[in-house]
Amino acid sequence: MENKQNRKKEVDIEKITIDVTPLKNSKVIFVVGGPGSGKGTQCEKIVEKYGYTHLSSGDLLREEVKSGSERGKMLNDLMQKGILVSNQVVLDMLKEAMLKKAASSKGFLIDGYPRQVDQGIEFEKQIVPCKAVLYVEASDESMKKRLLNRGLSSGRVDDNEETIKQRLETFHSVTSPVIDYYQNKINAENSPDEVFKEVQKHLSFKTF
Numbered sequence: 001m002e003n004k005q006n007r008k009k010e011v012d013i014e015k016i017t018i019d020v021t022p023l024k025n026s027k028v029i030f031v032v033g034g035p036g037s038g039k040g041t042q043c044e045k046i047v048e049k050y051g052y053t054h055l056s057s058g059d060l061l062r063e064e065v066k067s068g069s070e071r072g073k074m075l076n077d078l079m080q081k082g083i084l085v086s087n088q089v090v091l092d093m094l095k096e097a098m099l100k101k102a103a104s105s106k107g108f109l110i111d112g113y114p115r116q117v118d119q120g121i122e123f124e125k126q127i128v129p130c131k132a133v134l135y136v137e138a139s140d141e142s143m144k145k146r147l148l149n150r151g152l153s154s155g156r157v158d159d160n161e162e163t164i165k166q167r168l169e170t171f172h173s174v175t176s177p178v179i180d181y182y183q184n185k186i187n188a189e190n191s192p193d194e195v196f197k198e199v200q201k202h203l204s205f206k207t208f
Helices: 002-014 039-050 057-069 070-080 087-101 119-128 140-154 161-183 192-204
Strands: 027-035 053-056 107-109 132-137 186-187
Touching: 002 053, 002 140, 027 039, 027 140, 027 161, 039 053, 039 107, 039 132, 039 192, 053 057, 053 140, 087 107, 087 119, 132 161, 132 192, 140 161, 186 192
Parallel strands: 027 107, 027 132, 053 107, 132 186
Antiparallel strands: none
16 A cells, blocks of 8 residues: 555656746756766856856755655655655756746756766757766766865765765766766866866867
């Protein structure tokens, strides 16, 4: 009975019709990178220079749960029971967030998405094709060092050696097919400013 109820909640959340016509000419960049790669810093720089809107699927889910909305309550219930939030739910939330900024934003950075190739394909099918994919690439050693340094002052419970190791393993196993599919890489071993120079070169080829 409980499993049937859980499945029903997923179906109920997904029954949303969203008109994405206002997004048909939107410029979209997928931004992918491991924990500590510096993709958040690069997103900030792109937002400042190009006037894009930075969206994180994880942040959207957390904000929805925190809002106390009916959908947020259902999402929280599913996640507490270990049920994965379906890709369609994430897509609907991205659509809604993008539509709110459609009239004022020059484009969208979709951070940490897609995590699987089929997610990217479905995004482009339902919303709009992406203009570019940035993989902010750094070695495991560099990412681990950055996260440990951050952990000295961040207070984040996941900035410890054992958890970092697990996060990196998960990133590689889940995201490698996405990186191979889109085949665009930015070397993130240098300083943030040097990395951003490479980002700008990459975007210039995409007529941004």
